[in-house]
Amino acid sequence: MKFKKWMAALLAGTLCMGMMAGCGFTPINAEEATEQTTAFAGELELILSQKDEYLSYLDQAAKASAEAHGCTLSSLDCGGDMDKQLEYVKAAAESETGAILVVLADDTRAGEVIEAAGDKPVVFVNRIPQDESVLDETHVYVGSDEDMSGTYQGEALAAYFEEQGKDSVNYLLFKGTEGLIHTAKRSEGAIRALEAAGISANAAEEPVDCGYDRAKAMEQMTVMLANGLDMSEIDCIIANNDAMALGVIEALKQNNVDMSSIAIVSVDGTNAGLQAIRDGDMLATVHQDAVGQASGAVQAAINLAGGADLMEGISYEQDEDNSFVIWVPFEPVTADNVDDFN
Missing domain, CATH: 3.40.50.2300 (Response regulator)
Structure with missing residues (x-):
């Protein structure tokens, strides 16, 4: 995968600190990334359901990806509180943010997120809305097929x-x-x-x-x-x-x-x-490829914010039945192939 190979170059060889050290994740930075060109180079916002071990890594990967594209990405953690998440989305909609990335605290309430976002594009990442019919040209999903x-x-x-x-x-x-x-x-x-x-x-x-x-x-x-x-x-x-x-x-x-x-x-x-x-x-x-999900979601957000085609710069596949769903593959890991995932 192009994104996977590209983002792998962002993995730093330093030790994790704080919470990240407890789960054994490798930190990510954008210092060694090749500069990316994009029609949009503004602000993005990521609103997380809660910053657990996996989503902390996804958050870090998204920031590195945005930086490599010349964008800035800030993130907020709603602590699993869907009402708080909606408040954060409303605030982002009133800011200079070009697009909002959302890891849903409650995947049954994606429609409320879209309503709260107003005219701002929304990229749902990692957790797909239970009602996929809410997805359209400016509201998309990037993640893995559960x-x-x-x-x-x-x-x-x-x-x-x-x-x-x-x-x-x-x-x-x-x-x-x-x-x-x-x-x-x-x-x-x-x-x-x-x-x-x-x-x-x-x-x-x-x-x-x-x-x-x-x-x-x-x-x-x-x-x-x-x-x-x-x-x-x-x-x-x-x-x-x-x-x-x-x-x-x-x-x-x-x-x-x-x-x-x-x-x-x-x-x-x-x-x-x-x-x-x-x-x-x-x-x-x-x-579950956190780097792939993060970089794919950031690219989709940049495309939507800049008026580009949704799939520009994205090599992952769209769902056969819903073109607003982009799949980042899961991969099984056993003792036979575990060393492929260093």
């Missing part, structure tokens, strides 16, 4: 259990925020892929909503263990993101649980998630 994220998880598990000759497994499911479409698709897709491979998937406990948060997943796993859950009966753990998977792993290790026969899968492909695969703690993750 139908594939859970599927890749389930396929990795299926291959693993087929080698063991198992046709029935017990699983634990650690979910992200309930009600978001990507939470549902990741959860359902993994189970569906297992069953499509002829493997019966049985929930050992009710799925737990951990809000994509590492600490919450760690706490929930600890509670299950304290309540007497027999981990020898658990074949696999499915987590909607790396952060929750890592929280679960930490809880298991703290409680001296033998993880050798438990297959753990997740989504995001963070540096910490990749290392967990190398260490043998996790079977697989699904790489």
Whole structure:
């Protein structure tokens, strides 16, 4: 992918600081970027649902991409509060911002974002509106197809259990925020892929909503263990993101649980998630390209703000049925290819 290769040049070799160090992300800067020419070189604004581990990296990548294009990009974190996000959008609409990038706090309320933005173009990034009909020539989406994220998880598990000759497994499911479409698709897709491979998937406990948060997943796993859950009966753990998977792993290790026969899968492909695969703690993750999503969204915003064609400078594919949706591919990661994602 052109964007992926271009943005890879922005990755600095320095250590992370603050929160970024905790999740193992590599910081991004634009100092070494080749100067980009564009019909728009003004201000952009990114309004995040909340600055968690993954979205912090996406935020950093978006700023580096904007700078490389001669634009400035500021960002705001609404802390998961959709009403606050709408206030931020309204304020951006009244500013000199050329386009507004939005990671939705509530993907059912994209229409309200568009209304709040007024005449300003909106690029939804990372979280697609549940009602895709709100997308049009000036309101677009750049992100990854969540139908594939859970599927890749389930396929990795299926291959693993087929080698063991198992046709029935017990699983634990650690979910992200309930009600978001990507939470549902990741959860359902993994189970569906297992069953499509002829493997019966049985929930050992009710799925737990951990809000994509590492600490919450760690706490929930600890509670299950304290309540007497027999981990020898658990074949696999499915987590909607790396952060929750890592929280679960930490809880298991703290409680001296033998993880050798438990297959753990997740989504995001963070540096910490990749290392967990190398260490043998996790079977697989699904790489969600934060750099690709960020750079694609920034380019789309620049195009809309400058009156250029939406796909100018973008090599990712548009959805076959909705040309206002641009897909940045997910990629499955296992021990076989983990070193391709350094």
